[in-house]
Amino acid sequence: xxxxxxxxxxxxxxxxxxxxxxxxxxxxxxxxxxxxxxxxxxxxxxxxxxxxxxxxxxxxxxxxxxxxxxxxxxxxxxxxxxxxxxxxxxxxxxxxxxxxxxxxxxxxxxxxxxxxxxxxxxxxxxxxxxxxxxxxxxxxxxxxxxxxxxxxxxxxxxxxxxxxxxxxxxxxxxxxxxxxxxxxxxxxxxxxxxxxxxxxxxxxxxxxxxxxxxxxxxxxxxxxxxxxxxxxxxxxxxxxxxxxxxxxxxxxxxxxxxxxxxxxxxxxxxxxxxxxxxxxxxxxxxxxxxxxxxxxxxxxxxxxxxxxxxxxxxxxxxxxxxxxxxxxxxxxxxxxxxxxxxxxxxxxxxxxxxxxxxxxxxxxxxxxxxxxxxxxxxxxxxxxxxxxxxxxxxxxxxxxxxxxxxxxxxxxxxxxxxxxxxxxxxxxxxxxxxx
Numbered sequence: 001x002x003x004x005x006x007x008x009x010x011x012x013x014x015x016x017x018x019x020x021x022x023x024x025x026x027x028x029x030x031x032x033x034x035x036x037x038x039x040x041x042x043x044x045x046x047x048x049x050x051x052x053x054x055x056x057x058x059x060x061x062x063x064x065x066x067x068x069x070x071x072x073x074x075x076x077x078x079x080x081x082x083x084x085x086x087x088x089x090x091x092x093x094x095x096x097x098x099x100x101x102x103x104x105x106x107x108x109x110x111x112x113x114x115x116x117x118x119x120x121x122x123x124x125x126x127x128x129x130x131x132x133x134x135x136x137x138x139x140x141x142x143x144x145x146x147x148x149x150x151x152x153x154x155x156x157x158x159x160x161x162x163x164x165x166x167x168x169x170x171x172x173x174x175x176x177x178x179x180x181x182x183x184x185x186x187x188x189x190x191x192x193x194x195x196x197x198x199x200x201x202x203x204x205x206x207x208x209x210x211x212x213x214x215x216x217x218x219x220x221x222x223x224x225x226x227x228x229x230x231x232x233x234x235x236x237x238x239x240x241x242x243x244x245x246x247x248x249x250x251x252x253x254x255x256x257x258x259x260x261x262x263x264x265x266x267x268x269x270x271x272x273x274x275x276x277x278x279x280x281x282x283x284x285x286x287x288x289x290x291x292x293x294x295x296x297x298x299x300x301x302x303x304x305x306x307x308x309x310x311x312x313x314x315x316x317x318x319x320x321x322x323x324x325x326x327x328x329x330x331x332x333x334x335x336x337x338x339x340x341x342x343x344x345x346x347x348x349x350x351x352x353x354x355x356x357x358x359x360x361x362x363x364x365x366x367x368x369x370x371x372x373x374x375x376x377x378x379x380x381x382x383x384x385x386x387x388x389x390x391x392x393x394x395x396x397x398x399x400x401x402x403x404x405x406x407x408x409x410x411x412x413x414x415x416x417x418x419x420x421x422x423x424x425x426x427x428x429x430x431x432x433x434x435x
Contacts (some may be wrong), residue, residue, distance in 0.1 A: 027348050028118075030431030032359045035072075035079035037401065037423035042083060043068045047423035048383030052399035053099020053106050056392035060124045062106050063096035063399055065423040069108045071125050074427060084125025088117060098201070100146040100162060101389065107131070107144045107164070107182050114139045116166070120182045132184035134176045136168040143167050143212070143386070146182070147204025156177070164231055165202050165210050171197045173212065177233030191227035193238025194218040199226065199321060200254035201387070207263040211282050213255040216270060224255055224269045228285055235426070239285035245271055251332035251371045254385055257395045258310035258318055266351065268308035268319040274331065276305035276322050280351040290351035294320065297345055298356035304331035305343070306369060309388035311396060313434035315349040321388045321398040321426075323364055332371055337415055339363040342386075342400055342426060359426045365403040367415035377429045394430040394435025 037044040047065035053060050061072040063081075067089050073080045092110030096118075099106040101269055106125070109118035115135040119128035136142070145162040154161060160181035167175035174188040195217035204210045210229045217225035218240040225240035255269035265285060268278040275295035279288040295301050302324035312318035322345075325331050327338025342364055345356040370376035373384075386400040401421040408417035 003135065027355075028430050028431045029355060030344070030346060030357055030396070032344070032357065032426045033077070033429045034360060034424060034426045037065070037070065037081050041068070041081055041423070042069060045420055046424050047401040048381060048421040049385055050399040050401055050417055050423060051095065051097035051387045052389050052397060052425065053097055054101050054389045054391050054397060055099060055106070055124055056101045057104040057297075058124055059391065061397060061425070062097060062099060062108065062125060063141070063423060064095045064108055065424065066095050067081045067092035067127055069097060070423065071185060074423065077428055079425070086119035086128040086130070088119060088130050090117070092117070094140070094142055096142055096144055098143075098145045099389070103162060105146065105181060111142050111168070116142050118144065118182070122270060129183065130330040131182055134166040134178075134185040135173045136166065136176060136188045138168040138170045138172065138174050141169050141197070141198055143201045144182070145202040145204060145210075147210070148206060148208040150208035150230065150232050152208060152264070156290065163204060163208065163210070163232060165204070167199065167202050167212055167227070169197055169199055173199055173214070173227055175202070175212065175217070175227070175233060177228070185232065189236055191234060191236040191238060192297055194223070194240060195225050195227055195238040197221070198254055200256045200385070203257050203259055205259035205263045205265065205284075206261055207284070207322070209263070211257045211259070211265060212236070213257045213267055215252055215255050224267070226255070226257065226285070230284070241267065241279055241288045243291070244269065244277065244279070253306045253371055256308040256310040258312035260312045260318070261316045264312065264315050266312050268310045268320040268322070270306050270308065274304040274306070274307060274333050276302065276324065276345070278320050278351065279344070279360055280312070292354060294345045294354055294356060297354045298343070300326040302326060302343060302356070302367065303328055306371070307382075307384070307386045309386050311390050311434065313386045313390055313394045317348050317387070317394070317434040318351070319396045321386060323369070323382070323400070328381060332368055334368055336368040339364075340365040340369065342398065344396060344398065348432065359398070362409040363404045363413070363418070364400065366413060366418035382417050383421070385417060390434055394433030396434065398426040400424055400426070
C-alpha cells in the first residue's frame, strides 16, 4: 500500500509540474520607429548607399552618408545625430562603413579608384586613425567587414584578435585581409570559382568563415551564390544556391547574407520574378534549405522588392530588410508610377515561416528605381543598397535613404518630386528581437 501511495504521489507531482511549467514565450510582431537625420547635418540629403554599424559595447550607431559619418545615440525614444566624419574622408566615389559590433571597431570612408580612403575608430568616431588604405586591383563597389579568425585562432603574424576583410570588383572580385585590425592590408586575392562582378557586403560568421554574396555565379552568371574563404583570406572560392532561379537581368541589385551566433547563414536575393527570396545554410554554403518567397508573407503582397539587407542572431532567428512595392508593373522601368516602402521580414523558426512588417508610413520612393548604374537617366537617387544591423539585444536597425520627403511624402506627392536621398534609420522598438 505504501509503495503504491508513493507511486501515486509521484504521478500527481509529475502532472503538477507539467501543468505549472512555464510556457514558451510567444512571438510578438516587431514594431519600428523611424528617425530622419536633422537638416543641420551636412549632406543629410546625400545618403544613397547608406551603411550602419552598432557598437554593442556602447549601444551607439554609426551611419555613413556619402563622405560624412554620423554618430547616432538612441535614448528615451529619440535619436541624437552628430557629425563625426574622419578628417581624411574627403574623396568618396562609393561610401562604405562597417562595425565589428562585438568589439566596437568601425571602419568608414569610401572608394578612390582602385583603393579606398578609410579610417578606423574604436570610440564611436571620437577619434579616427587613417588606415593604410586597401587597394584591391579592382575599382568599384567596395565592402569591408570583420569578425573572428577561423576557429578563433589568429594566423601567424596577426596582431589583431579578429579579422578584417576588404573586397571590391570590376568584372571579377578580389579581397584583401588585414592582420592588424584594418590598419594595413595584404595583397588582393581573387575570388575563384564561378562568381564575379557586383557583390554584396562581406560578412564573417562566428566560425571565422567570410562570405561575399553575389548574384552573378555559375552557369554564365545565372545563379545566386557568393565568394567564401575558409582559411582567413589566404584563398577565396565560390558557392552557389541551387534552384535559386535568377536569370541575367540589369534590374537586379546585390544579394545579402547574415550569420547566426553559431554560424548558420541566411542569404536573401531579388529573384527573376522580382520577389524577395531567402534560404538557409547550416553547412557554410555547401547545402541550402527552407528556400522561401517573401512576397505573400504580408497583405497586400509585395510584388517587386529589391536591395535586401540580412541580419541574424540566434540560429532560428533572422530578418531581411528591403524596399518593396505592392503596385503591379515593371517597377524598374521609367514608366512605373507606384510607391515603395521599407519592409522587414522576420523568421523565428529557421526560415520555415516568415512575418513581414511594413515599416514606413509614407513612401520611400515614388516611381521607378533604376538598377542600371551609370546608364540610368533617372530613378537613381537611392543608388545600390540599404544596410541593416542589430543592437546587443538583437533588435533590428535598418539604414536607408528616404527618396520621398516633404510634399512628395504627402497625399498629393508626385513621382517627379521623388529625388531625395535623406539619411534615415528604422529601429526596432517593440516585438520579439532576434537574440
